Amino acid sequence: MIDRGFRPDFGPEVEAEVAVLRRGTDPAPAPDARDLRNLLWSSIDEVESRDLDQIEVAEPLSGGETRVRVAIADVDSRVHAGSAIDAHAAWNTTSVYTGVAIFPMLPEELSTDLTSLGEGVDRRAMVIDLVVAADGTTRSHDVYPALVRNHAKLDYDAIGAWLEEEGPAPAKVAASADLPAQLRVQDAAAQALRARRYERGALPLETIEARAEMDGETVKGLVVKPKNRARQLIEDFMVAANVAMAAFLEEHHSPWIGRVVRIPQRWGRIVDLAQQLGDELPLEPSARALAEFLDRQHAKDPLRYPDLSLAVVKLLGSGDYVLQKPGQPNEGHFGLAVDDYTHSTAPNRRYADLVTQRLLKGVLAGGGPPYDDSALSAIALRCTEREDEANRVERQVQKQAAAVLLADRVGASFDGLVTGASPKGTWVRILRPPVEGRVMRGEEGLDVGDKVRVRLIGTDPVRGFIDFARD
Structure with a gap:
C-alpha cells in the first residue's frame, strides 16, 4: 500500500474527529427530507459486508411499470469537505479490498456504522427514484433526501440461489409476509433494465474474479464468485441509478464527474479475435456489433465464454473519471452503451461518489456547486490514478497468494489465455486455478486473446x- 502511494492508516487528526462523531448525536434530517422508514427496504451484498452504501425497494404500478427506489447512504452528513477525514479519503480515493485485508477509505466507525445503511437503524440517505417501464426504459427519475431504515440485510449467494430456484428462501425472507414478493418485483424490474441495456448495445461480459481464501494467515485457496441473479439485480439498479444521477445533475446545469470508457484503441485486435472464432466485426468500433458478437459466442461456447470476455475486457481498457461540464458532449461509456454516466452509489467506498453527493446537495439547495471546475478536474484525475493503483495492489496480493498455492506445482503444464502483450512483457492467465503470470520463454508472437499451453x-x-x- 505504501509503495503504491496509499496511506493505509488513519492519522491522529482523523481519529480525533471520529471520536467526536461517535460522542455526538445523529445529524438532523434535511428540512425537506421524506420519511420513508416504513417502506420495506433491504440490502443485498456479500455476507461479510458491513459498509452498506445502498438499499432498495420497489412497487408495481399500473401498465406494467415499476417504481424503483435506490437509497444511498448520506455520507456527506458526517464527512464534511475540508475535514481531516475528508482529506484522508481524498488522498486514497477508494477502499482497497485485497481478500487478505481491507483498507477502507473511511474509518470503520463510519463506513460500517455511522454512515452505513445497516439493518434496523434509521439513516439519512439520498434516494434515486425511478419509474421503469415493462420494456426496461426509465420513464422518469427524481432525486431527494430521505430518512430510511434497512429492514433486512441479505446476501448475494443466498438470495441468488433462491431467485434462481436453486435454494430455499433465506431465513429473513421466509419469515416475512411481504419480503418474498418485494424481492420478486425488484428482480423483474432489474431483468427488464438489463434486457433494455443489452438492446442498446451494452456488453454482456462475464469474467472470472478470484479472491484469496484465508485460514488465519494461511492461504487455503482461490475462491471464484460466480454471477447470479442477486448480483445482477444490484448491478442493474446501480447502473440505472448512476445514469439517473448523471441526468439529474445535467438537467440542473451542474458540473459532474463522469465515468467514461472510451472507444477501444485496440479495436483491430478485437476484430482479429472474432475472425479467429469464425465470426466478424465491422472495421469501425461498434458497441452494438460487439455485443451481438459476444451473444453469439456465449450461445456457441458458454464454458469458454469467460475467457473471451476477459480478452475483450483487457482490450477495451480501463475507465476514467473526467470533469463533465453541463451542456458539453462527453465520450460516454462504451461498455454500457450510455452517453452520460457517473458514480454515485458507493460514497463509503469511492471518493468520486462522495463528491457527486455534494454536487447533488448543491443542486437541491438551489446554490452553486461546492467545487469549481479546476477542483473537480483535479479530483477526477486523482480518482482515476488511485483506482489504477488500487487495482495493482489487489492484483499483487492475489498473485502472492497464487504463488503460494502454485509453489509445489513447478513443472506442471496449464491451458491459458494471453491477457497482456507489450514491450514490457507478455502475461497469461491459466484457467484452473485462475491465476495470472508472466511468460518468460516463448512469448514471441503472442497477443491478447491467444490461447496457449504453458509450463510453470x-x-x-x-x-x-x-x-x-510456452510449451
Whole structure:
C-alpha cells in the first residue's frame, strides 16, 4: 500500500474527529427530507459486508411499470469537505479490498456504522427514484433526501440461489409476509433494465474474479464468485441509478464527474479475435456489433465464454473519471452503451461518489456547486490514478497468494489465455486455478486473446512472481 502511494492508516487528526462523531448525536434530517422508514427496504451484498452504501425497494404500478427506489447512504452528513477525514479519503480515493485485508477509505466507525445503511437503524440517505417501464426504459427519475431504515440485510449467494430456484428462501425472507414478493418485483424490474441495456448495445461480459481464501494467515485457496441473479439485480439498479444521477445533475446545469470508457484503441485486435472464432466485426468500433458478437459466442461456447470476455475486457481498457461540464458532449461509456454516466452509489467506498453527493446537495439547495471546475478536474484525475493503483495492489496480493498455492506445482503444464502483450512483457492467465503470470520463454508472437499451453517454471511468493514458459 505504501509503495503504491496509499496511506493505509488513519492519522491522529482523523481519529480525533471520529471520536467526536461517535460522542455526538445523529445529524438532523434535511428540512425537506421524506420519511420513508416504513417502506420495506433491504440490502443485498456479500455476507461479510458491513459498509452498506445502498438499499432498495420497489412497487408495481399500473401498465406494467415499476417504481424503483435506490437509497444511498448520506455520507456527506458526517464527512464534511475540508475535514481531516475528508482529506484522508481524498488522498486514497477508494477502499482497497485485497481478500487478505481491507483498507477502507473511511474509518470503520463510519463506513460500517455511522454512515452505513445497516439493518434496523434509521439513516439519512439520498434516494434515486425511478419509474421503469415493462420494456426496461426509465420513464422518469427524481432525486431527494430521505430518512430510511434497512429492514433486512441479505446476501448475494443466498438470495441468488433462491431467485434462481436453486435454494430455499433465506431465513429473513421466509419469515416475512411481504419480503418474498418485494424481492420478486425488484428482480423483474432489474431483468427488464438489463434486457433494455443489452438492446442498446451494452456488453454482456462475464469474467472470472478470484479472491484469496484465508485460514488465519494461511492461504487455503482461490475462491471464484460466480454471477447470479442477486448480483445482477444490484448491478442493474446501480447502473440505472448512476445514469439517473448523471441526468439529474445535467438537467440542473451542474458540473459532474463522469465515468467514461472510451472507444477501444485496440479495436483491430478485437476484430482479429472474432475472425479467429469464425465470426466478424465491422472495421469501425461498434458497441452494438460487439455485443451481438459476444451473444453469439456465449450461445456457441458458454464454458469458454469467460475467457473471451476477459480478452475483450483487457482490450477495451480501463475507465476514467473526467470533469463533465453541463451542456458539453462527453465520450460516454462504451461498455454500457450510455452517453452520460457517473458514480454515485458507493460514497463509503469511492471518493468520486462522495463528491457527486455534494454536487447533488448543491443542486437541491438551489446554490452553486461546492467545487469549481479546476477542483473537480483535479479530483477526477486523482480518482482515476488511485483506482489504477488500487487495482495493482489487489492484483499483487492475489498473485502472492497464487504463488503460494502454485509453489509445489513447478513443472506442471496449464491451458491459458494471453491477457497482456507489450514491450514490457507478455502475461497469461491459466484457467484452473485462475491465476495470472508472466511468460518468460516463448512469448514471441503472442497477443491478447491467444490461447496457449504453458509450463510453470518458477514462483516467488514474496514478490508475487509466477513465471511460465510456452510449451
